[in-house]
Amino acid sequence: MIKAGAEILWECMVREGVDVVFGYPGGANMPIYDAMLSYPVHHVLVRHEQGAAHMADGYARASGKVGVAMATSGPGATNLVTGIATAMLDSSPIVCITGQVHAHLIGGDAFQETDVTGITLPITKHNYLVTRADEIAEVVREAFYIARSGRPGPVLIDICKNAQIEKAEFAYPEKVSLPGYRPPAHAPQAALQKAAEMIAQAERPVILAGHGVKISGAAADVRQFAEKTQAPVASTLLGLGSLPASHPLNLGMMGMHGEAFCNIAIQNADLLLAFGMRFDDRVTGNLRNYAPRARKIHIEIDPSEINKNVSVDVSLAGDLKTVLADLNPLVGERQHAAWLAEIGEWQAESQERDIQSWPDDGKLYVPHVVRDIWQATSGDAILTTDVGQHQMWAAQYYPVELPYRFITSGGSGTMGFGVPSAIGAWFAHPGREVWTIVGDGGFQMTQAELSTAVQEGANIKIAIMNNNFLGMVRQWQEFFFERRYSAVEMRTPDFVKIAEAHGIPARRVDQPDQVAAAIEFARQTPGPALVEFMVEKEEAVYPMVPTGADLDEMIRRPLRQAALPAD
Amino acid sequence: MQHTLIALVENKPGVLNRVASLFRRRNFNIESLNVGQTEDPNISRMTIVVDNEMVEARKVEANLYKLINVIDVQDVTHQPAVTRDLALIKVKASPEERAEVSNLASIFRAKIVDVAADSVIVEITGTEDKIESLLELLKPLGVMEMVRTGQVAMMRGNGLGVRHTPGANGHNRM
Numbered sequence: 012m013i014k015a016g017a018e019i020l021w022e023c024m025v026r027e028g029v030d031v032v033f034g035y036p037g038g039a040n041m042p043i044y045d046a047m048l049s050y051p052v053h054h055v056l057v058r059h060e061q062g063a064a065h066m067a068d069g070y071a072r073a074s075g076k077v078g079v080a081m082a083t084s085g086p087g088a089t090n091l092v093t094g095i096a097t098a099m100l101d102s103s104p105i106v107c108i109t110g111q112v113h114a115h116l117i118g119g120d121a122f123q124e125t126d127v128t129g130i131t132l133p134i135t136k137h138n139y140l141v142t143r144a145d146e147i148a149e150v151v152r153e154a155f156y157i158a159r160s161g162r163p164g165p166v167l168i169d170i171c172k173n174a175q176i177e178k179a180e181f182a183y184p185e186k187v188s189l190p191g192y193r194p195p196a197h198a199p200q201a202a203l204q205k206a207a208e209m210i211a212q213a214e215r216p217v218i219l220a221g222h223g224v225k226i227s228g229a230a231a232d233v234r235q236f237a238e239k240t241q242a243p244v245a246s247t248l249l250g251l252g253s254l255p256a257s258h259p260l261n262l263g264m265m266g267m268h269g270e271a272f273c274n275i276a277i278q279n280a281d282l283l284l285a286f287g288m289r290f291d292d293r294v295t296g297n298l299r300n301y302a303p304r305a306r307k308i309h310i311e312i313d314p315s316e317i318n319k320n321v322s323v324d325v326s327l328a329g330d331l332k333t334v335l336a337d338l339n340p341l342v343g344e345r346q347h348a349a350w351l352a353e354i355g356e357w358q359a360e361s362q363e364r365d366i367q368s369w370p371d372d373g374k375l376y377v378p379h380v381v382r383d384i385w386q387a388t389s390g391d392a393i394l395t396t397d398v399g400q401h402q403m404w405a406a407q408y409y410p411v412e413l414p415y416r417f418i419t420s421g422g423s424g425t426m427g428f429g430v431p432s433a434i435g436a437w438f439a440h441p442g443r444e445v446w447t448i449v450g451d452g453g454f455q456m457t458q459a460e461l462s463t464a465v466q467e468g469a470n471i472k473i474a475i476m477n478n479n480f481l482g483m484v485r486q487w488q489e490f491f492f493e494r495r496y497s498a499v500e501m502r503t504p505d506f507v508k509i510a511e512a513h514g515i516p517a518r519r520v521d522q523p524d525q526v527a528a529a530i531e532f533a534r535q536t537p538g539p540a541l542v543e544f545m546v547e548k549e550e551a552v553y554p555m556v557p558t559g560a561d562l563d564e565m566i567r568r569p570l571r572q573a574a575l576p577a578d
Numbered sequence: 579m580q581h582t583l584i585a586l587v588e589n590k591p592g593v594l595n596r597v598a599s600l601f602r603r604r605n606f607n608i609e610s611l612n613v614g615q616t617e618d619p620n621i622s623r624m625t626i627v628v629d630n631e632m633v634e635a636r637k638v639e640a641n642l643y644k645l646i647n648v649i650d651v652q653d654v655t656h657q658p659a660v661t662r663d664l665a666l667i668k669v670k671a672s673p674e675e676r677a678e679v680s681n682l683a684s685i686f687r688a689k690i691v692d693v694a695a696d697s698v699i700v701e702i703t704g705t706e707d708k709i710e711s712l713l714e715l716l717k718p719l720g721v722m723e724m725v726r727t728g729q730v731a732m733m734r735g736n737g738l739g740v741r742h743t744p745g746a747n748g749h750n751r752m
Contacts, residue, residue, distance in 0.1 A: 132596065132599050133599055137646045140592075190588070190649050191588060191645070191646055191647055191648045191650075192646050318636070
């Protein structure tokens with residue numbers, strides 16, 4: 012069957028299960044956009060290509076499928092870069108299709124020519140420059156396979172305009188041939204035996220659940236393993252939802268803004284079981300004194316992550332679900348009542364300091380608003396966030412029961428992620444309640460996508476936590492720069508009017524007693540809705556592990572305030 | 579100590595760039611990198627020498643595997659292997675000094691491959707140590723120019739050669 016390159020692209024993408032793409036047309040991808048009209052694919056016209064990449068990312072994280080972003084050459088493609096890097100750091104499977112100038116013009120600084128494969132080389136799992144139509148089918152097949160398998164990640168395909176137009180024989184490749192790409196599945200038996208022995212000897216074990224638990228589809232296996240060995244489970248930011256938050260073995264989030272009792276448990280453990288995580292500096296604190304008495308077992312599909320930051324005693328390179336299935340028969344039932352009781356005491360102390368235990372002082376605090384959204388949505392909405400203080404509070408006060416409910420930019424910490432990722436997540440689950448919690452800073456970075464949400468009728472609820480500050484930077488300046496505030500105060504526009512200008516119903520809230528009604532207003536509004544919460548300006552996220560400090564050397568919320576009597 | 583890695587990569591445009599970009603991004607400082615053809619036109623072969631005190635060879639190996647176009651990586655440092663480096667050294671030599679250069683060259687089984695009025699070019703093949711030794715002896719005469727290929731390596735015998743078989747790599751040895 013003879014087809015144009017652009018048609019071959021869509022033939023292949025439809026076969027990969029693509030039914031929605033997020034993009035922006037331009038000179039170098041016009042044949043692709045023309046051919047698209049003949050295929051059963053819904054195109055979402057974004058307002059900036061960064062939004063397209065984040066939407067594809069949000070779609071991928073909410074659905075577990077590959078998200079697709081499209082852009083033209085030059086500035087269109089470079090606008091994707093932040094979104095691609097975000098997907099790379101968080102192992103999110105997206106495929107980006109960019110147009111490129113004619114092959115014979117490459118290298119000649121043609122109009123809107125940029126070396127996109129060169130630019131994205133370090134921030135993609137793999138990328139391709141396609142100069143001929145007959146390369147497209149194989150490349151698209153490989154790209155989707157690479158994006159979603161092993162440790163997932165972004166793949167970019169840069170397609171020259173002539174390759175889109177020229178015709179070639181089309182045959183869908185049934186198999187991919189990638190001799191150099193063989194993600195490990197099973198771990199060696201000897202290492203499994205050694206791990207089982209350590210688990211049998213441990214008295215104070217802690218499981219560290221990372222994003223790999225969700226990617227591998229191993230949440231049920233982790234739960235079974237935790238219950239069998241009575242090992243409590245601490246989660247990374249992206250691992251939240253690995254174990255239901257309400258599970259008695261759940262310790263919540265670890266790390267820089269993790270639960271204090273969770274960090275203390277890790278530092279006092281005698282065995283750490285790292286499941287699909289990479290010991291990022293935000294979860295370890297000072298590496299030299301990280302869990303000093305713990306032996307460490309690391310299950311991870313990317314061998315380059317093992318022994319990268321933390322030296323481990325047993326490395327099990329493989330797919331988490333597969334490795335746990337192999338490990339489970341070798342492990343016996345354990346009881347750790349004394350250890351769990353000890354953690355319970357630390358937990359009680361943490362709860363006493365928690366802002367939720369404070370008496371109502373008439374001020375609006377982000378943790379309270381987040382908790383109210385959690386209650387109103389029964390904790391079952393898909394929640395995306397932007398980056399900063401509100402993100403950490405969302406992680407702390409919107410506990411989730413299932414994987415893929417909490418979607419956030421972890422490794423990259425990309426401001427502007429919240430709104431577009433919510434739109435992407437809504438396309439993955441249009442019947443589900445989708446909220447995004449954003450700050451006044453990050454929201455403005457991709458605010459233009461409000462218009463996309465309206466055009467698509469995306470039923471997303473936007474909660475802006477407005478403190479007229481870049482809150483997290485302000486907090487660091489407060490703690491570590493003697494409160495010398497530099498470039499963190501931000502005058503914001505009237506977000507309610509901005510929403511209304513887009514045709515989005517909106518409200519502003521500045522009193523605690525208005526919160527519940529505003530959340531209900533947003534929930535009852537068909538389509539997008541926005542609520543701006545005028546929150547306490549100089550509140551800090553606690554606890555906090557300062558950079559370079561040991562994991563249990565946290566700045567805690569002052570107990571004095573927490574102990575104020577209720578009146 | 580120095581570690582020698584052999585990498586088999588797909589012979590495609592841009593693969594060398596991917597490897598070089600990886601080393602830069604991960605801050606891997608390498609001693610030498612040699613790329614060339616193999617018996618299979620679809621596969622190129624790289625010999626990479628790293629100083630293990632500067633960067634762990636194990637990390638270089640694990641990260642090379644992440645590149646889709648890298649088929650196989652093997653650390654042959656502790657394996658029986660033949661390693662060779664080739665150098666061309668242009669030495670200042672008046673007609674009276676030529677005999678001295680020629681003598682040194684013959685001791686090292688090196689060759690004089692060009693003679694000009696005031697200089698000669700010496701070609702030497704061997705291990706890095708051997709080349710360094712000759713270089714030290716030639717320096718007093720005046721080394722005008724030098725070029726080296728970087729180390730290449732091949733396993734001895736037909737035992738644990740570089741593995742072409744998918745799945746036979748070292749993913750799970752770590």
